[in-house]
Amino acid sequence: xxxxxxxxxxxxxxxxxxxxxxxxxxxxGIAKMxxxxxGDVIMIGCYVVFTMTNSFHLDPLASLGIAIVxxxxxxxxxxxxxxxxxxxxxxxxxxxxxxGVSYFLQNLALIVFGSDTKSFTSIIEAEPLVLAGGKLKIxxxxxxxxxxxxxxxxxxxxxINKSKAGQAMxxxxxxxxxxxxxxxxxxxxxxxxxxxxxxxxxxxxxxLCSAYPTLSPYTGAMPGIKAFTAAVFGGIGSIPxxxxxxxxxxxxxxxxxxxxxSQLSDAIVFAVLIIVLLVKPTGILGRPIQEKV
Amino acid sequence: MxxxxxxxxxxxxxxxxxxxxxxxxxxxxxxxxxxxxxxxRIGAIGPATGAAAIYGSAVKNGAQIAIDEINENGxxxxxxxxxxxxxxxxxxxxxxxxxxxxxxxxxxxxxxTVTTTPCLSVAPLAVQDNTFMITPSASSPDVLVGPNVxxxxxxxxxxxxxxxxxxxxxKLATKIGIIYxxxxxxxxxxxxxxxxxxxxxxxxxxxxEAFTEDSKTDFTTQLKAAQDGGAELVFLPIYYQExxxxxxxxxxxxxxxxxxxxxxxxxxxxxxxxxxxSLAEGVMLLTPFAADSDDEAVQSFVQKYxxxxxxVPNQFAADAYDGIYAIKEAAEKAGVxxxxxxxxxxxxxxxxxxxxxxxxxxxxxxxLQWSDTGEVNKQPKAVVIKDGKYESME
Numbered sequence: 243x244x245x246x247x248x249x250x251x252x253x254x255x256x257x258x259x260x261x262x263x264x265x266x267x268x269x270x271g272i273a274k275m276x277x278x279x280x281g282d283v284i285m286i287g288c289y290v291v292f293t294m295t296n297s298f299h300l301d302p303l304a305s306l307g308i309a310i311v312x313x314x315x316x317x318x319x320x321x322x323x324x325x326x327x328x329x330x331x332x333x334x335x336x337x338x339x340x341x342g343v344s345y346f347l348q349n350l351a352l353i354v355f356g357s358d359t360k361s362f363t364s365i366i367e368a369e370p371l372v373l374a375g376g377k378l379k380i381x382x383x384x385x386x387x388x389x390x391x392x393x394x395x396x397x398x399x400x401x402i403n404k405s406k407a408g409q410a411m412x413x414x415x416x417x418x419x420x421x422x423x424x425x426x427x428x429x430x431x432x433x434x435x436x437x438x439x440x441x442x443x444x445x446x447x448x449x450l451c452s453a454y455p456t457l458s459p460y461t462g463a464m465p466g467i468k469a470f471t472a473a474v475f476g477g478i479g480s481i482p483x484x485x486x487x488x489x490x491x492x493x494x495x496x497x498x499x500x501x502x503x504s505q506l507s508d509a510i511v512f513a514v515l516i517i518v519l520l521v522k523p524t525g526i527l528g529r530p531i532q533e534k535v
Numbered sequence: 536m537x538x539x540x541x542x543x544x545x546x547x548x549x550x551x552x553x554x555x556x557x558x559x560x561x562x563x564x565x566x567x568x569x570x571x572x573x574x575x576r577i578g579a580i581g582p583a584t585g586a587a588a589i590y591g592s593a594v595k596n597g598a599q600i601a602i603d604e605i606n607e608n609g610x611x612x613x614x615x616x617x618x619x620x621x622x623x624x625x626x627x628x629x630x631x632x633x634x635x636x637x638x639x640x641x642x643x644x645x646x647x648t649v650t651t652t653p654c655l656s657v658a659p660l661a662v663q664d665n666t667f668m669i670t671p672s673a674s675s676p677d678v679l680v681g682p683n684v685x686x687x688x689x690x691x692x693x694x695x696x697x698x699x700x701x702x703x704x705x706k707l708a709t710k711i712g713i714i715y716x717x718x719x720x721x722x723x724x725x726x727x728x729x730x731x732x733x734x735x736x737x738x739x740x741x742x743x744e745a746f747t748e749d750s751k752t753d754f755t756t757q758l759k760a761a762q763d764g765g766a767e768l769v770f771l772p773i774y775y776q777e778x779x780x781x782x783x784x785x786x787x788x789x790x791x792x793x794x795x796x797x798x799x800x801x802x803x804x805x806x807x808x809x810x811x812x813s814l815a816e817g818v819m820l821l822t823p824f825a826a827d828s829d830d831e832a833v834q835s836f837v838q839k840y841x842x843x844x845x846x847v848p849n850q851f852a853a854d855a856y857d858g859i860y861a862i863k864e865a866a867e868k869a870g871v872x873x874x875x876x877x878x879x880x881x882x883x884x885x886x887x888x889x890x891x892x893x894x895x896x897x898x899x900x901x902x903l904q905w906s907d908t909g910e911v912n913k914q915p916k917a918v919v920i921k922d923g924k925y926e927s928m929e
Contacts, residue, residue: 357588361810454752
């Protein structure tokens, strides 16, 4: 029964990593850049929900809606102000800019909201589900988290494969210049990617803070890095890869902590990552990179 | 459009630089206003911003209250105190810079630093310069690197052994689970000594689980290990931010309610914004300071703190307050005057430190005394959280 309960915790943590990783992987796949500020957009989303529910006493779901809109706008603005001017620059310059944006958001939150930790009220207040005569307790937020993750993944896949805008994204990720020649508006497509990724960040943030209820300007940093790892694990650029990578990372982390050593859980996660990358350098579902001659 | 934006950014940047300089300039003119040699200059270093800001601000404010009181009552040996607090953002390198800034300002005694890691790099500087230094809250025994460094708070090992003693003597539990932060010297220091002392007292440690700085959101695994081991008490030698998650996951998600027993890092849990304090109900902690104590000095301090800063002070504020009074007591006993150099003051004060005894806010009935190695001797109080407030257990 302990095993089952560890597995469920692992799935819950993994689902959160997966939703964050979706944002990383989409932006990487389409804009070919690592948006290290993604984790901090999550944190901003949490603060928006926190402020809406606590200062304006809005319904949690309504505040989640506001946070999604806010983060979407924020993501598009970050792209416009910080990344678009560097469209032609080398990858290193863009990476450093992304780290700069990350610090900017963290320090902005420090100034606006202060450094003290806040306790986040879960958006879903319900008694945990009791199974197997009280031996297995599943918090409702865990179920909601796993379900949202699956729904978001499925919706994204549908959007990318069926809608026109999604096809444009695919085209840009295949070959940006050719897509532009074929009449795809690359700038708008990249903006749309940032909009979707950041909207997802708001959802991930709320799920993260509902399950692990502390909120500080650094809340997003570590889950952001773990989710980035998950994206690499699954094959960066691939949406199902981010999903699988996230879930695996969460489960390995919890299982490692439970059965091997609570101190070494992160070391175990990264050891597995190294092994996967040695065997399959592009990640589990990553496509091999073709060198252009 | 792009140009306009960059011009605006440059302007904003330049303005912020100017503002920074402006702030610095006023501070230094403020310091230069009184003639050197007629006032005592006490410097303080701590994190006023950043993740550990709650401790630094508490120390800054607590010391300010003590200094205002002393200045109102005629100062130290008839001389007023000038006070300069420098922010180190809980960073060792910035802390050294802060120390040098204070040295240039003419600091004669140092209250600081607030957190352990920066303190480890500032203390050797103070020893080298022979400047009197008393840290309100850096609790590792490793900060006491020289004869002129003193502590107001308990050392980590001391907290661990006192906690185990308290649990055993009051028969709170026999089966004990531990969750600690293996990436933090404070947490591991307390935990190691606790385990040692607990074994000596016949307590059984059923689970001993760690977490690190990089994975401090999910504690269900560690809690499950304690639950499966049948722990009646879970010892938490950690800070309150993580403790607040542990309490929520244990009580709400897992329905597991052992006794939770914390140390001074737990102090602050009730001040977490929006925290459901009913989750902390019944949490016990050993702390040198309880804001609800009916001690007159404590009450007056709490009242002043609330009036000026709007918060209930925590033990860091109280330790800082006691630190300033320790400086006063030692300076008066040694008969130092403001025209003496920092080195002369230090030699005179170090000689008398083991002889002083101040009542203080954190000293309990027996007061605070110092050994010649710089460690403090005082009694911790056990408090339990009841109806969202600390209540003394005795």
